[in-house]
Amino acid sequence: MSDYFTHPTAIVDPGAIIGAGTKIWHFCHIMSGAKIGPRCSFGQNVFVADGVELGSNVKVQNNVSIYKGVTCGNDVFLGPSMVFTNVINPRSAVNRKSEYMATHVGDGASIGANATIVCGHDIGHHAFIGAGTVVTKTVPPYALMVGNPARQLGWMSEHGERLSFNTDGEATCIASGDRYRLENEQVTKVGSGKAESGKDA
Numbered sequence: 001m002s003d004y005f006t007h008p009t010a011i012v013d014p015g016a017i018i019g020a021g022t023k024i025w026h027f028c029h030i031m032s033g034a035k036i037g038p039r040c041s042f043g044q045n046v047f048v049a050d051g052v053e054l055g056s057n058v059k060v061q062n063n064v065s066i067y068k069g070v071t072c073g074n075d076v077f078l079g080p081s082m083v084f085t086n087v088i089n090p091r092s093a094v095n096r097k098s099e100y101m102a103t104h105v106g107d108g109a110s111i112g113a114n115a116t117i118v119c120g121h122d123i124g125h126h127a128f129i130g131a132g133t134v135v136t137k138t139v140p141p142y143a144l145m146v147g148n149p150a151r152q153l154g155w156m157s158e159h160g161e162r163l164s165f166n167t168d169g170e171a172t173c174i175a176s177g178d179r180y181r182l183e184n185e186q187v188t189k190v191g192s193g194k195a196e197s198g199k200d201a
Contacts, residue, residue: 016048019056037074055107069100069119073107079131083116106141108158128156142180142187155180155187163187 004022006012012030019038024030026044033050040054043062048054052066055074060066064078067086072078086100103117106125111117115133123129124141134148144154144162155163157173157180165171169182177193 010042043080061113067100069102070105071102072105073109073125075108076105077110078105079111079113079115081114082111083114085117085119088119110160126156126158128160140186155182158189 003020004018004024006024007026009026010024010028012018012024013032015032016030017035018030019036019040021039022036022041024042028042028046030036030048031050034048035053036048037054037056037058039056040058040060042060045063046060047065049066049068051068053071055072055076057074058072058076060078061080063081065084067084069086070084084103087096088101090096101120103119103121105111105123106127108126109123111123111129112131112133114131115129115135117123117135121135121138123135123139124143126141127139127143127145129135129139129150130144130146132148133146133150135145136149139145142155143152144156145151146153157163157176157178159173159176159178161173161175163171163173163180165182171180171182172178173180173193178189179191181188181190
């Protein structure tokens with residue numbers, strides 16, 4: 001008996017590695033060679049190709065295909081019908097399997113519904129890609145990206161709240177109380193809020 005759940009309509013090919021507590025729902029297909037961490041969740045009609053690697057607690061919503069060359073860290077959210085590509089210039093008559101370009105999605109990043117990630121561009125940890133956004137360049141950690149092509153609108157906290165930096169380059173997440181610093185167009189988390197520190201007390 002496996003330590004993960006598979007719906008009867010889902011297909012998990014022999015050789016796929018699935019972590020404990022993962023749930024694979026209706027009409028999914030996980031190919032041999034895929035490596036999926038613990039406590040992941042796959043909505044209806046998800047495809048995961050050979051060579052894909054996902055960390056723990058990755059949530060993949062309905063109608064998402066994750067192709068060879070894509071890797072995700074921990075706590076990643078992939079919204080409904082978002083799209084990964086793996087070839088920059090596909091042609092049906094030209095075999096470009098040797099030209100797949102890699103994409104890595106960092107820990108805690110969220111990609112909204114119907115967004116498209118053009119291959120070869122990494123998504124930084126805790127970045128937030130808005131619904132319908134088309135990413136054509138590498139995204140820095142904590143960045144909030146919107147539009148087609150994607151443009152940076154601001155910064156997001158790990159809790160998923162918009163950050164407002166003061167003139168000293170400091171911001172506090174309104175939900176968690178976590179503190180952040182913006183310096184040289186890079187955001188770093190510099191302190192934990194009351195909610196988090198209270199748990200440790």
